[in-house]
Amino acid sequence: MGHSTSALFLAQPGQRLAYRFCLQWIGGNIxxxxxxxYWLEVGERAALQGLEGAIGGTVIGLAQWLVLQRWCPQAGWWILSSTLCWTVLGASKLGALGWVVPQTHSDLLRLFYGxxxxxxxGAILGVSQWLVLRQCFADAKAWIFVSVxxxxxxxxxxxxxxxxxHTITGLFLGEVIGLALVWLLMALMTGVGLAQLLRDAAIK
Structure with missing residues (x-):
């Protein structure tokens, strides 16, 4: 990792910086x-194909890159990684799950399949993103586990x-809020993981 990035990190207390980074990462993802x-409509798995995955992946990748670029000079590849992964996911049986609502109303099945x-x-995205992160952080392998x-x-x-x-309100908006929660929780956990990578790199 470059001296300038480490200097940026060491210029602020670690905990405060980690907190700021996590907030920015969560905000960027949401x-x-x-x-x-604006371009995608939340729906069932079959309604979201490769094109929708590409659009969503590009938007998400760009938002994440805006936060990550300060700490990883090679983060531009993150956008391409995100676009390709979400395109493949959308074209596969798995689907562009960040925008997918399951057909079943069973809580147990939703939890299991989720x-x-x-x-x-998480494994697909994690491996692809690790290929980018390892160019900036020596100990980036843990990222795959964090993503999963x-x-x-x-x-x-x-x-x-x-x-x-959805059941309580009778409105499909409930499903959209549920997906927003997916992105919030994912961003919180991956934000903590990224902050740890940044702290470790600064110490070394």
């Missing part, structure tokens, strides 16, 4: 998701809560 809804599909998606864990917990929780809100 904003990216909301902006993507955990399983989230792990698969974050997406599994976030997707399972968000799908269940979205189903509850």
């Amino acid at each position: 904003l990216g998701f909301l902006i993507s809804l 955990l399983v599909d989230g792990m698969k998606m 864990l974050a997406w599994a917990i976030a997707l399972g929780s968000g799908w269940v809560i979205g189903g509850w809100l």
Whole structure:
């Protein structure tokens, strides 16, 4: 990692900087998701294909890059990584899950498929993003585990809560709020993971 990045990190107390970074990362992800809804309509898996995945992945990748670029000079590849991954996901049986609502209304099935599909998606995104992060951080391998864990917990929780809100209100908006929660939880957990990478790099 470059001296300038380390200097930026060491110029501020670690905890305060980590807090600021996490807030920016969470805000960037939520904003990216909301902006993507201008072009994408939340729906069932079959309604979101490769093109929708490419659009969503580009918007999300750009939003994440805006936060990450300060700390990783090679982060421009993150946008390409995000676009390609979400395109492949959208074109596959797995689907562009960041914008997908499950057909089942069973809480147990939503939780189960959310955990399983989230792990698969987290692994795909995690490996691709690790290829970018390793250019900036020597200990970036842990990112794959962070991505798998974050997406599994976030997707399972968000799908269940979205189903509850849909049932209680009778409005499909409840499902959209559930997906927003998915992005919030994912961003919180991956933000903590990234902040740890940044702190470790600064110490070294």
